[in-house]
Amino acid sequence: GENVEQHPSTLSVQEGDSAVIKCTYSDSASNYFPWYKQELGKGPQLIIDIRSNVGEKKDQRIAVTLNKTAKHFSLHITETQPEDSAVYFCAASTGNYGQNFVFGPGTRLSVLP
Amino acid sequence: SQTIHQWPATLVQPVGSPLSLECTVEGTSNPNLYWYRQAAGRGLQLLFYSVGIGQISSEVPQNLSASRPQDRQFILSSKKLLLSDSGFYLCAWSLIYGYTFGSGTRLTVV
Numbered sequence: 535g536e537n538v539e540q541h542p543s544t545l546s547v548q549e550g551d552s553a554v555i556k557c558t559y560s561d562s563a564s565n566y567f568p569w570y571k572q573e574l575g576k577g578p579q580l581i582i583d584i585r586s587n588v589g590e591k592k593d594q595r596i597a598v599t600l601n602k603t604a605k606h607f608s609l610h611i612t613e614t615q616p617e618d619s620a621v622y623f624c625a626a627s628t629g630n631y632g633q634n635f636v637f638g639p640g641t642r643l644s645v646l647p
Numbered sequence: 648s649q650t651i652h653q654w655p656a657t658l659v660q661p662v663g664s665p666l667s668l669e670c671t672v673e674g675t676s677n678p679n680l681y682w683y684r685q686a687a688g689r690g691l692q693l694l695f696y697s698v699g700i701g702q703i704s705s706e707v708p709q710n711l712s713a714s715r716p717q718d719r720q721f722i723l724s725s726k727k728l729l730l731s732d733s734g735f736y737l738c739a740w741s742l743i744y745g746y747t748f749g750s751g752t753r754l755t756v757v
Contacts, residue, residue, distance in 0.1 A: 568745050577653075577737050577748035578691070585744075623691065627744075635746065639690040 536561040538626050540638030547614050548646050555641045557624035558606040564626040567600060567607045572621045572640075582609070614645045649674035653738045653749030660756055666711075666725040668752050670738030673719065678740040680721040682713055685735040685751075697721060728756045 537560040547553050557567075565586040570578035584591045584598045584607065591598050595614075600607040611618055624638040653670045660666060672678055682694040693706045695713035703713050710729050714722045721738060733756045738749040 566744050570746075570748075575751070575753070577739075577751045578746075579748070580745050583745060635693075635741075637691045 536564060536626055536628070536634070536636040538624060538636045538638040540624050540641055542641060543639065544642045544644070546644045546646060549614060549616060551614055553609075553611045553614050553618070553643055553645075555609045555622055555624070555643070556606060557608070557626070557638050558604075559626040559636075560605065561626065561628060562602075562605065563628045566627040567598070568625050568627075569598060569609050570623040570625070570637075572623065574620075578623055611643075614643075616645050616647055619643055619645045649740075649747065651738065651740055651747055651749045653752060655752060656750065657753045658755070660728050660754065662730055662756055663727045666723070666728050666732070666754070668723040668736055668738075668754075670721045670723075670749055671719055672721075672740045675719070675740070675742060677718060678742055680715060681739040681741070681746065682721065682723050683737040683739065683748075685737060687734070691737070695723070730756050732756050 540557045568583035569581050571581045572578040582593050582596050582598050584600050586602055589600055595612045597610040621640045621642050623640050627635040650673045679698050681696045683691045684694055685691055695703055695705055697703050697715045700715055700718055711725050733754055736752045739746040
């Protein structure tokens with residue numbers, strides 16, 4: 535089955551700097567790669583996603599890149615702000631049922647003012 | 648628009664007591680429904696998922712069970728809670744792509 539690794543597990547950046555979180559996946563059939571942000575005590579929220587027919591997607595300060603050959607994808611946050619501090623999860627999916635949707639272990643991002 | 652409701656937000660239960668957590672979805676039909684557990688500072692562990700009424704798949708053996716009595720209702724239960732059942736429980740739904748999570752229930756078993 536699919537296995538998703540995520541690095542780093544913790545990341546601290548100064549406000550205004552960029553943050554990059556990387557994920558690798560094992561199943562070449564995976565075709566959907568979302569990123570979720572989880573603030574303390576809340577459920578994860580989808581912030582951006584990318585499908586396998588696209589190499590890059592951007593939404594304001596957030597971008598995701600996908601390298602299908604190498605089977606890795608990354609989240610890029612530019613001009614970080616304190617409110618970006620949260621745990622970020624990547625995921626990979628070949629479909630939308632249960633075990634086909636696999637999350638990475640998460641990255642705790644701290645943006646220092 | 649679709650919304651997902653999960654309650655209660657927090658729960659403190661003694662060891663050996665029963666558990667019932669409820670999740671309901673509005674604004675959509677025949678969603679896939681999921682229960683996840685998150686231990687403190689850890690990742691998301693899929694417990695159960697359902698693709699339809701009465702259809703439950705379990706991902707890990709455990710002290711918990713799930714039921715889907717109605718299309719948009721998903722219930723997580725236990726007959727006797729263990730200390731190890733403590734955690735943050737999240738309900739989620741999906742249709743085609745992507746999950747939408749509920750706000751979670753913080754369960755502490757004492």
